[in-house]
Amino acid sequence: MPETRDWALIRRFTAPHANFPRLISQVKREPELLHALLASVSSDAARVKFGAAKALRNLSGRAPDLLYPHFDFFASFLRNENSIMRWNAILILGNLAAVDGERRVDRIIDDYLSAISGPHMIDAGNTMRGAAAIGVAKPYLADTIARHILEVERATYATPECRNVAIGHAIESLDRLFPIIADKRAVQRFVSRQVDNTRTATRKKAERFLRKWPFAPSGVKDGAP
Numbered sequence: 115m116p117e118t119r120d121w122a123l124i125r126r127f128t129a130p131h132a133n134f135p136r137l138i139s140q141v142k143r144e145p146e147l148l149h150a151l152l153a154s155v156s157s158d159a160a161r162v163k164f165g166a167a168k169a170l171r172n173l174s175g176r177a178p179d180l181l182y183p184h185f186d187f188f189a190s191f192l193r194n195e196n197s198i199m200r201w202n203a204i205l206i207l208g209n210l211a212a213v214d215g216e217r218r219v220d221r222i223i224d225d226y227l228s229a230i231s232g233p234h235m236i237d238a239g240n241t242m243r244g245a246a247a248i249g250v251a252k253p254y255l256a257d258t259i260a261r262h263i264l265e266v267e268r269a270t271y272a273t274p275e276c277r278n279v280a281i282g283h284a285i286e287s288l289d290r291l292f293p294i295i296a297d298k299r300a301v302q303r304f305v306s307r308q309v310d311n312t313r314t315a316t317r318k319k320a321e322r323f324l325r326k327w328p329f330a331p332s333g334v335k336d337g338a339p
Contacts, residue, residue, distance in 0.1 A: 214252070
């Protein structure tokens, strides 16, 4: 498929108001369209490569079953030297957890979560976002995921402010996971420490979290009605 056709296909999947039900139906009828997107990830043209990665990320959020057979393909990008490819792979794998009947995510979960410890703040933020999707899809992994996310306070990024940004991402992810986390107190204590965070946006996230998920009264077991 010539590059011009590749780009036309990619634009359909990345358009702001893309008709995904129609696109998904077409991909199911014409599997070669998915193969074209996968092949475009290796293009020498940056707009094609990155456009295809975004298109596949969009598709993974709406029809993960179509991409699941290519799980290993996306997992291979977790350590790619190109940051944009890593970010898309991280989020795609998070979406694929919803259809992971073979527990492939389970086998790579520690490696997947290792990006939280640094050194790349955006990698860490995307990992926490993807990990929240994994935890929702696989509640038995929620506590493992939460423990890794809580390590963000000790993570090493380029600057202390990067850590504050990452902590904000952590709070958002823990908010999604909170109902299914066993050790709620550990999470609440972590978030409580952030009400004094020097970054205003992170501080406000902490305040909102604690209003939504206040500490249980003394003597009341976490999760009790």
